[in-house]
Amino acid sequence: MGYARTALLLAAMTGLFLAAGWLVGGQNGLIIAFLFALAMNGFAYWNSDKMVLSMYGARQVDAATAPRLHAIVARLADNAGLPMPRVYIIENAQPNAFATGRNPDNAAVAATTGLLNLLSEEEVAGVMAHELAHVRNRDTLVMTITATIAGAIGMLANFAMFSAMFGGRDSRDNPLGGIGALLVALLAPLAAAMVQFAISRSREYEADRIGAEICGRPLWLASALARLSKGADAIENRAAEANPATAHLFIVNPLHGRAMDGLFTTHPRMENRIERLRRMATEMGQIGPWG
Template identity: 70%
Template sequence: MNGYFRTAMLLAGLTGLFLAVGFMLGGQSGMVIAFGIAVAMNAFAYWNSDKAVLRMYGARQVDANSAPQFYSMVQRLAQRAELPMPKVFIIDNDQPNAFATGRNPENAAVAATTGLLSRLSAEEVAGVMAHELAHIKNRDTLIMTVTATLAGALSMLANFAMFFGGPHSNGENRNNPLGIVGVLLVSILAPIAAMLVQMAISRSREYEADRMGAEISGRPDWLADALEGIQSGAARVPNQQAENNPATAHMFIINPLHGRGMDSLFSTHPRTEERVRRLRAMIMGGSVPPRRPASTPPRRGGSVPDAGGRNPRKGGLPWG
């Protein structure tokens, strides 16, 4: 119920933002139009936002034939998590990263970049996908995806403000109660509001997904190692698709953006160092095995071949 309550509150807040922006741009008539747009966007976001985000990143769906190792890994993890098998996607992007989406566990999808599959070991990829399945199990994906879609819509509204809310040739806009001041306010504040909307995703949900993901895989050290590798890779490799759609940044396991100053201010991701510390504390606490089996030493590069044709690691998942 908490997930549905958070989603309802988010939708109500975004609807209020649309109404406020509509009033600032066009008075009462603008507010009515904005209300209609908000209702339509809310309905679209609930039913189609996952598909929109996957299309936005050019994700391609894979199956047991097109990506056998990766698909089998997700399948085994989903079984361990007692979840329906999600749809599996691969994104052609060199930055190592991943996200989950979908309005409920029965209509969920997980997506990983080619950079993640080629740069991380099989164990580390398993740790990441277990984290994403934890988001699905906790029903975080609906609010994450709805936020991405509607926050992006707010940013687009700001871009249109100068065209639809600007003063007429006579220097006045009778429908805009604040005139050019209202247009400027929308242009400046709407993008900030979109970033604040991303913060509706509580950072505690990432900690909870880390914890549950470690339980699903049985190895918090896999996810801890993966987070360190993804953080390093994301800092070096740009993700242009994410830079063009910053409202989706909170969906990824690690912030994909490079504008660090503003990202730190509005980030929904906890500090990677703290996430790693908590995961390693789970090992020290004795809730999981303290080290990897000797037969599966950590190794980066080419661990899951489905994205780039590299050779898979022998034996599949260590616990498979």
């Protein structure tokens, strides 16, 4: 059901972009929107991981420069049946982590220094298992495509607003005239954000579940999530604040001013995620405050 839901939401996002192109420019706008989406997604497919890692100043490490983290990731990748991903460390006091890459053969996982300083080895394993679950599910590619289309819709909305203000008259190239352009400018970005957030939240729950299976201890991840959430609340991540479109990549929301588990949050409520992991641990016969 999770994969079917994601496919439907991605289809909705693509359909929204094409519909917006049609409302702004009719048949020609539809064709241009389609070609533009193909070009943007092609660029994102090959370059998204490099862009994100560079954006956060991540440095690649190996068994010699970060033996603890590298060994944890290697062990978990073997458990998950995945190729060894590239491992990165980000010099950032906020405890957090993310995965990126177009497929398991070209994947990378990154952890902040704040995370490595805060968590125990078991909790780090829980976090890295969650990120490897994203890699195995190919969530990194899905979320990149979603973010790219959402950005394109935002650009189209700006164009529509300009068109409505300075050229908003009925014509065969604009099926609804100025009204259509205004609809795109006002509603398209809102609808795109709702679809993007829905995809992100559904993927986080699934990555928690599969990550717990990969490391074998759901409560390691539950404990890590509780500590990471408090750390992210207390410490600002300036790079993430400057690039909010990447917030959905992180295991916990890096942005401040976060809301409830509703339509406009990139992550589920932490209490809900932890409760699911605790139930999973109980079903596996694991007991104790954190296993």
